[in-house]
Amino acid sequence: MTEQTAPTTAAGEPATARGEQTRQLILDTAMRLFRERGYAQTTMRAIAQEAGVAVGNAYYYFGSKDHLIQEFYARSQVEHRAAAQPVLDRESDFAARLAGVLHAGIDVLTPSHGFAASFFKTAAEPTSPLSPFSAESSAPRQAAIDLFAEVLDGSTAKVDAELRPQLPELLWLAYMGVILYWVYDRSPGQARTRQLIDGAVPLIDRLVGLSRLRVLRPVTRQVLDLIRTLRH
Amino acid sequence: MTEQTAPTTAAGEPATARGEQTRQLILDTAMRLFRERGYAQTTMRAIAQEAGVAVGNAYYYFGSKDHLIQEFYARSQVEHRAAAQPVLDRESDFAARLAGVLHAGIDVLTPSHGFAASFFKTAAEPTSPLSPFSAESSAPRQAAIDLFAEVLDGSTAKVDAELRPQLPELLWLAYMGVILYWVYDRSPGQARTRQLIDGAVPLIDRLVGLSRLRVLRPVTRQVLDLIRTLRH
DNA sequence: CAGCGAATTTGAACGCGTTCAAGAAGGAGT
DNA sequence: ACTCCTTCTTGAACGCGTTCAAATTCGCTG
Numbered sequence: 001m002t003e004q005t006a007p008t009t010a011a012g013e014p015a016t017a018r019g020e021q022t023r024q025l026i027l028d029t030a031m032r033l034f035r036e037r038g039y040a041q042t043t044m045r046a047i048a049q050e051a052g053v054a055v056g057n058a059y060y061y062f063g064s065k066d067h068l069i070q071e072f073y074a075r076s077q078v079e080h081r082a083a084a085q086p087v088l089d090r091e092s093d094f095a096a097r098l099a100g101v102l103h104a105g106i107d108v109l110t111p112s113h114g115f116a117a118s119f120f121k122t123a124a125e126p127t128s129p130l131s132p133f134s135a136e137s138s139a140p141r142q143a144a145i146d147l148f149a150e151v152l153d154g155s156t157a158k159v160d161a162e163l164r165p166q167l168p169e170l171l172w173l174a175y176m177g178v179i180l181y182w183v184y185d186r187s188p189g190q191a192r193t194r195q196l197i198d199g200a201v202p203l204i205d206r207l208v209g210l211s212r213l214r215v216l217r218p219v220t221r222q223v224l225d226l227i228r229t230l231r232h
Numbered sequence: 233m234t235e236q237t238a239p240t241t242a243a244g245e246p247a248t249a250r251g252e253q254t255r256q257l258i259l260d261t262a263m264r265l266f267r268e269r270g271y272a273q274t275t276m277r278a279i280a281q282e283a284g285v286a287v288g289n290a291y292y293y294f295g296s297k298d299h300l301i302q303e304f305y306a307r308s309q310v311e312h313r314a315a316a317q318p319v320l321d322r323e324s325d326f327a328a329r330l331a332g333v334l335h336a337g338i339d340v341l342t343p344s345h346g347f348a349a350s351f352f353k354t355a356a357e358p359t360s361p362l363s364p365f366s367a368e369s370s371a372p373r374q375a376a377i378d379l380f381a382e383v384l385d386g387s388t389a390k391v392d393a394e395l396r397p398q399l400p401e402l403l404w405l406a407y408m409g410v411i412l413y414w415v416y417d418r419s420p421g422q423a424r425t426r427q428l429i430d431g432a433v434p435l436i437d438r439l440v441g442l443s444r445l446r447v448l449r450p451v452t453r454q455v456l457d458l459i460r461t462l463r464h
Numbered sequence: 465c466a467g468c469g470a471a472t473t474t475g476a477a478c479g480c481g482t483t484c485a486a487g488a489a490g491g492a493g494t
Numbered sequence: 495a496c497t498c499c500t501t502c503t504t505g506a507a508c509g510c511g512t513t514c515a516a517a518t519t520c521g522c523t524g
Contacts, residue, residue, distance in 0.1 A: 124356035
């Protein structure tokens with residue numbers, strides 16, 4: 001969306017093969033240490049030392065420690081998309097597709113649960129470019145919303161005509177809710193989150209079906225109006 | 233809930249009048265500076281200097297900079313309760329009571345919107361005692377839930393018998409959602425948040441009314457079952 | 465191959481939140 | 495008045511994320 005705005009070399013965008021290599025080295029090292037020690041316990045000095053570069057060099061490629069996380073976002077999104085593919089190929093039932101995609105998302109995140117919980121605070125800051133709602137995250141966000149559009153499009157579900165165009169974004173919002181719950185989930189293996197998905201999906205399925213019901217038309221419209229009002 | 237567990241003087245609980253005075257002085261200074269400069273821009277050194285004490289003294293009363301925020305929570309909750317009183321006295325309609333209480337909450341928070349947005353990240357961290365879901369916050373949280381119980385009890389609304397006992401907590405959750413939106417709200421005077429409240433309240437009112445409808449009974453039950461499952 | 469300029473790399477230095485050993489203040493008992 | 499003990503207060507010191515002027519590397523041009 002904003003690819004054209006910055007003709008100059010942006011921070012973090014290496015111009016040479018050497019730079020690209022260093023960048024990847026730092027990134028891989030950081031991800032490994034984050035997983036091993038957690039986010040807060042991993043210092044920039046440690047990342048630099050393990051990667052065999054100077055501290056300042058890491059800052060040449062990543063504006064801050066937090067920016068390393070944005071990379072984590074992007075990677076996770078790509079992995080999520082890949083992990084969801086089999087389900088999208090196999091299933092045609094809306095509920096099954098949705099459940100599969102949600103579970104795939106959690107599958108991908110599970111190895112990072114420890115450090116995800118601690119970096120979550122950074123992502124939650126509204127002013128931070130790391131917020132999933134921020135302009136800087138719009139690319140991965142749109143990719144995620146597109147994934148839910150696929151969930152819907154490839155399904156046999158009958159959806160209220162007015163609701164349909166808004167539904168992918170609503171499903172993405174629900175997914176954000178699942179992640180929020182997951183981050184707080186202390187149950188072994190985050191089993192509760194799995195229960196949440198398995199419990200919420202039939203519910204969503206049912207509500208989507210009911211949206212075409214005469215009694216609920218006004219409610220559906222009211223919801224959609226509100227959403228439209230609140231979007232910028 | 234945990235008053236009896238710690239017979240020794242907990243950090244931050246002054247035992248003498250002198251201590252209490254110093255504590256209040258530091259707290260007032262901190263709140264003033266937070267509002268004037270924002271959270272991140274207010275250093276502990278600045279707080280100490282303005283309050284005329286040593287840095288370490290602030291840490292004698294408040295375990296960390298973040299802990300100063302927990303005090304802000306407690307103060308806000310008390311203010312919210314007070315600001316909601318007139319509405320609770322005046323109105324008997326459920327929707328009016330709910331809207332009034334939600335608006336009162338935002339009224340109280342409005343002067344702190346600037347720094348609230350920046351400290352929100354801290355509150356969002358699951359492992360932090362500052363999280364609204366944490367055990368340490370259970371007292372203010374329960375007080376807030378009780379407020380929504382009052383909203384319901386004092387109203388003429390007819391509510392599904394199964395839903396009723398769960399509803400106050402659900403309303404509190406909705407309030408958390410409103411605050412989440414408010415924190416991200418960049419519109420002048422956070423006007424959007426007001427629209428959200430005015431739009432969402434009739435919707436909630438309607439849904440609560442519909443919960444007694446035969447068609448929706450299964451859905452209602454499904455929702456409540458899910459919630460019960462997910463609560464610890 | 466010498467020289468140039470952009471891209472990359474360095475590490476000392478800064479300001480921050482936080483810690484802690486040491487001391488000061490205050491009150492109770494003798 | 496002296497002692498003892500708890501409570502409170504101090505400020506230097508530590509490790510962290512981050513900055514930046516200077517040095518280095520590297521591909522290219524004449």
